Amino acid sequence: MIRFWGQPKFSREPLEPIGYELFLREYNVDSWEVPSNFGKFSAAEIADLLVRTAPQLPAKMTYISLNLDIDQFVDPVFLQAFFAIKQQLTNTKLSIELTERAGQLNVSDNQLVTAAQRFKTAGFHVILDDVSSGDNQLQRVELLNPFVHEYKFAIQNFRPFASLEEIIPNLVFWRNCAQRNQKLFTIEGVESKQDLLLLSHYHADMFQGFALGRPIYLPTQDDPHNVIVQSNNLY
Template sequence: MLRFWGQPKFSREPLEPIGYELFLREYNTGNWEIPTDFSKFTATQITDLLTRTTPEFPQKMKHISINLDIDQFVDPVFLQAFFAIKQQLSGIQLSIELTERTGQLNISPSQLVTAAKRFNDAGFYIILDDVSSGDNQLARVKLLNDFVHEYKFAIQNFRPFESLEDIVPNLTFWRDLAQKNQKLFTIEGVESKQDLLILSHYQADMFQGYALGRPIYLPTQDDPDSVISESTTCY
């Protein structure tokens, strides 16, 4: 069985939940697990699950993002599948997060640009996930800049560190680049009230992290109990 789990995305001002980042989870031997191979799921499986899950969302959770690895991102089948259900996601803004993970295929820069342009032209927001990590380095940001709407900076990728001050130069660089390029900027990995107090000075548009809300099970319309817990922590 396949379901989405969702981590709340919080706006900065006011600090309140506005949507979810969706994560696929697979039910095996009594436990929900992170799949070891995301490539085994077809575009149809993912979009079908999406259409059965979003109607159960609380009214205020309208900003939804879903992760695609680079192999999926450049595959026209995924774009076609998402576009086919776009009108069914009433009132939902669906963003595509291009992950930092290295794909199994040798993807050329021109293939990546073509895919980004197609998603953008089809009306999807594109987010570069975990900038400064994995493959989402400055070169990719520059390559896709015309089609990207948001940068996400993941603090958790730089832990452990003595204090947040250790990553301030990197954080400041990406915040400034987002402002220069007129992109939204999200900081994820907020794990404490102290983190939030410090990070609030960096003018992010959105926050994510365990201090604000952990990923929760998102039922579908056909689940026996289709009530989503709205319990989140808000400082």
């Protein structure tokens, strides 16, 4: 059995929850776990879960984003599955986050551009997750810019550090890139009120992090009343 867990995304002004980033989790024996192999879940399974989850979301949580690994992102079957259910996601604006995971397939620049263009043409917002980390460096960002709606800068990818001030120059670089290219800019990994106070000066559009909200279980329409939602290390 699979379900989504959602971490709230907060607008900066006013600071309030406006949506969720969705994380796929699998029930194993007696707890929910991060799947060891995301590739075993088909596009149809994930799309069906979206349809059953979306009507249960709070009315104000209209912006949801779904992570796709790079090999899923370039697979047209995933676009087709999400486009087929788009009209059923009433009051929900679905974005696709291009993420990275160890052991993924090698994908060409042409495949990435084609996939991003197709998602945009189909009416989906594309989010580049973890800019400045892994392969989502400036070269890839510039390559996909015409089709991307949002950059996400993940503070947790740079921990541990002695002080948050250490990464501010890097954060400012990407904030400026977002402003120059007219993209939304999200800072994730906000873990304390002190983080939030400092980061609020850098004009992000949205924030995510444990200080604002940890991932929570998102029920479906057909969940049994005794569903178990406890687990360790779900993020």
